[in-house]
Amino acid sequence: MAIKLIRRGVADDPAEALKFICPPAFSGGPIDPQPATRTLRRNLDVMIDLPLPPAVAARTRALKDKIRLWTIEDPDLPQDQGRTFPSPLIRTVQGDVVQATVGFQLDAHTIHWHGIEPTPLNDGVGHTSFEATSSFVYQFATNTAGTYFYHCHKNTVLHFEMGLYGGLIVDPLNPDPDSLNQAPYPTGGPGFASANVPGFPGFDPANFVVPYDVEAVWAVDSFDSIWHLLNHDAFMQKCDANDPMAAANFTNDGILNVFRPDVFLISGVVSVPASSPEVSPEIGANIQDPRVAINAKVNQTVLIRLLNADYLIHENILGLDSVAIAADGHPFGVPPLNRYSAPVRIPAGRPFRTTSARRYDLLVRTPAVPGIFPFRVKFIDWISGKVVHIARTVIKVQP
Amino acid sequence: MNRRDFIRYNMCGLTALAVGSVGIPGLFASQAEAAARTINLSFEEVVVEMVDTTRVYHWVFKSGGAISHGFPSPVLVARTGADITINLTNNLDEAHAFQLAGTDIRTDSIPPGASTVLNFVAPAAGTYLYIDPLNAPVNRVMGLYGAFIVLPPGVRENTAVNTPYTPPTFKVQQLFNDLGNTPQFPGEPWVPLRPEDVSPNPDLPLAIERLLFRTRIWLFSQVDPDLNLQVRGLGPGQIFDAGAFRSAFEPEYFLLNGKAGFFAAHDHVSAVEGFIGEPHLIRLLNAGLATHSNHLHANHYYLLAINNVVQNSVASIDSMTLGTVENDAVGRGSLFFRGGSTQDWLIPFLRPPDIPGDPNTPLRDLIPEELATVLGNVLQSPLKYPMHDHMEQSQTAAGGNYPQGAITDIMFLGDIDKVPFPGSV
Structure with a gap:
């Protein structure tokens, strides 16, 4: 007897199916404009080559001494600051209405402002809106202070991996309007974060903000060097207006379901293996680069904004006690929408995990005596559960 | 039938x-x-x-x-x-x-x-x-x-129980009590089953229509066709070595409720469709071997339960780890550790909170240009957003064809006063 065949579904709406597979092109904006309180510009994509240290290059599958990245440029900065990986950080103030003029120089792309929740035309997802060509002015408010990021959402599996992302921080107001340090705060600190942490030094319970002295943004990522040899539209489905879901339109030689990273990074700084090749998992040398390693003084507050910008599971271990004050841009315990949660104390040495796109904001109080404290992140395969690399950096606490 | x-x-x-x-x-x-x-x-x-x-x-x-x-x-x-x-x-x-x-x-x-x-x-x-x-x-x-x-x-009485749990935690009970009753949650409370006096949704199959009134089930799985073919080829009584299966598992298809990509996104059983102010419960399950990181656009959601452990602290998040049965065996899930192979979310169905403009102006009056825009022969109204796994390898089929993987839609049909957006029925 023949085995029963169960069909995939009914492709009964060709217009919707075509838009899902081949998003339409569009430009212009802003749509339904409101008065902006903040404007900014971005361009994508800009290709840069990240040099790989010899110890890393020697064991990448692509066997090259550099890796091709696509980035989002800030054209208002000098090139050495505006063309970076990760893409330049955006800072806005809680309550801002932002208009972001985005230029699209190479091919069609989008920007999705991850965790910000505007209309679909401003949400940057091709198949529910469009893919932009020439330029588009995205408009959105930033109503909840916290840690977000922005990234291209076209052929996302590849474009996010290629480096088309950057941080987006929404700062709460300084409760002291006479202070010289007003939001948006300088990157690196000092500043204020939204939180509900009674007893924490400087916590302002009337405004639900806490001051910090030093700020770090850790975007943890890994690259599969083979993927970085691909083009924008690699392994995309063919566009066929008459029968978009026809079997013949699917590509069948793709590799984007298999992610085998061979370069591991924190905030664009490559982790260089320090262990001998037979040690498994591979352990990176302490990253000392000032983009990553934290320099603080005794009795200070450090705010760490941790992002999983990867396709792996991360197990993070911090060598100092911390308090998680927010996840995904929303501060625990801050009313009204977050009155159902509370900050979480994470003792030094206790592992905690993230998966792709998840963010934690962690407050660390440095001890009264100087010292060097470790941070480790284990990169864990999303299927096998095996640790494939351990990256390390430090928090240096000085007198 | x-x-x-x-x-x-x-x-x-x-x-x-x-x-x-x-x-x-x-x-x-x-x-x-x-x-x-x-x-x-x-x-x-x-x-x-x-x-x-x-x-x-x-x-x-x-x-x-x-x-x-x-x-x-x-x-x-x-x-x-x-x-x-x-x-x-x-x-x-x-x-x-x-x-x-x-x-x-x-x-x-x-x-x-x-x-x-x-x-x-x-x-x-x-x-x-x-x-x-x-x-x-x-x-x-x-x-x-x-x-x-x-x-x-x-649940039959609809008012006797207003959460999915027996008993809920204090914070989960407080959240459900606040839905429709506080300034932060204008609209309606969550409703466990379709009330008798509301007409059935003709887009849902009868056998599940009432259960899914303000609820969705998202059952994730992954398929490696080569392994399934090898299992089929075994003779009676022969079994495939479990360790070899695990280490060879390289999925090519990523399913949500048995469907993928366009079929999952446009499935009324999977896609969440509601007016602003109609909270929805989502029950997520992962039957496969890959860990997902499910990201919702347009609203943060409340993480209510992991592996049926109702949470004491209910975080508002936009992405969450969905683990596997194998991970469950290692230890209990939490917001900060393994996500569990099952979890429940509450989507408050707030008006997407970062749309600029007067929050008291209905969206039909605030964003008329967007609601009238046609792109690719598809009207932008009603407002449609994706929910997808951010471990983006799962957004593929046969190694590419983005986004024909584990994805579905969330759709806002109209304003809080139940006036539908153009094109919504």
Whole structure:
């Protein structure tokens, strides 16, 4: 007897199916404009080559001494600051209405402002809106202070991996309007974060903000060097207006379901293996680069904004006690929408995990005596559960 | 069975079957689908068409009643505390078994051609995965999995119970009490089942329509066609080495409720559709071996429960780890650790909170240009956003074809005053 065949579904709406597979092109904006309180510009994509240290290059599958990245440029900065990986950080103030003029120089792309929740035309997802060509002015408010990021959402599996992302921080107001340090705060600190942490030094319970002295943004990522040899539209489905879901339109030689990273990074700084090749998992040398390693003084507050910008599971271990004050841009315990949660104390040495796109904001109080404290992140395969690399950096606490 | 449901039963997609001594009056539309103390499930083979029409051999639990289609296995629905009897018949040629994952509720190994009877009391209200635990993970990943939903008592009355749990935690109870009753949650409370006086949604299959009134089930799984083919080729009684299966597992298809990509996004059973102010409960399950990181656009959601542990602190997040049955065996899930193989979310269905402009102006008046925009011959109204796994490898089919993977839609049909956006019915 023949085995029963169960069909995939009914492709009964060709217009919707075509838009899902081949998003339409569009430009212009802003749509339904409101008065902006903040404007900014971005361009994508800009290709840069990240040099790989010899110890890393020697064991990448692509066997090259550099890796091709696509980035989002800030054209208002000098090139050495505006063309970076990760893409330049955006800072806005809680309550801002932002208009972001985005230029699209190479091919069609989008920007999705991850965790910000505007209309679909401003949400940057091709198949529910469009893919932009020439330029588009995205408009959105930033109503909840916290840690977000922005990234291209076209052929996302590849474009996010290629480096088309950057941080987006929404700062709460300084409760002291006479202070010289007003939001948006300088990157690196000092500043204020939204939180509900009674007893924490400087916590302002009337405004639900806490001051910090030093700020770090850790975007943890890994690259599969083979993927970085691909083009924008690699392994995309063919566009066929008459029968978009026809079997013949699917590509069948793709590799984007298999992610085998061979370069591991924190905030664009490559982790260089320090262990001998037979040690498994591979352990990176302490990253000392000032983009990553934290320099603080005794009795200070450090705010760490941790992002999983990867396709792996991360197990993070911090060598100092911390308090998680927010996840995904929303501060625990801050009313009204977050009155159902509370900050979480994470003792030094206790592992905690993230998966792709998840963010934690962690407050660390440095001890009264100087010292060097470790941070480790284990990169864990999303299927096998095996640790494939351990990256390390430090928090240096000085007198 | 009407024609609409007949077509559905030859398609991938969810169907449901109520079970247990304590009925859930009015849950299902017809007498044939009403709760029975006893149901019959058999272990069968089927061929499932993937999104690109590739055909892949699977095993499923098949129900013996009116709803006897095949993939994924039927959703079983019961009231907590109900006495349940499941008659299981193994029509495959190797041993199989049944288990509610993470519980002691299970059968012994059932030899080929044999039957067994499983009696149990439905556990605490929540979201459970039922699986074949033998030769783990092979039998499960071959398709022997389904959702087992346990409802709290009193849901029929709609007002007696206003959360999905017995009992909820203090914070979960507070959240549900606040829905529709506080300035931060204008609109309506969550409603566990469609009330009798609300007309049925013609876009949902009858057998599940009432359960999904303000609820969705998202059952994730992954398929490696090469391994399924190798399992099919084994002779009677032969089993595939579980360790070899695990290490070779390289999925090419990523399913949500048995469908992928366009079919999952445009499936009324999976996509969330509501007016602003209509909170929805989402029950997520992962039957596969890959860990997901599910990201919702347009609203942060509240993480209510992980592996049916109702949370004491209910975080508002936009992305969350959905773990695997194997991870559950290592330790309890939490917001900060493994995500659990099942979890529940509450989507508050707030007006997307970062739309600039006066919050008291209805969106139909605030964003008329967007609602009238046509792109690719599709009207932008109603407002549609994706929910997708951010481990973006799962957004592929056959190694590419983005976004034909584990994805669905969330759609805002109209303003809080129930005036639909243009194009919404």
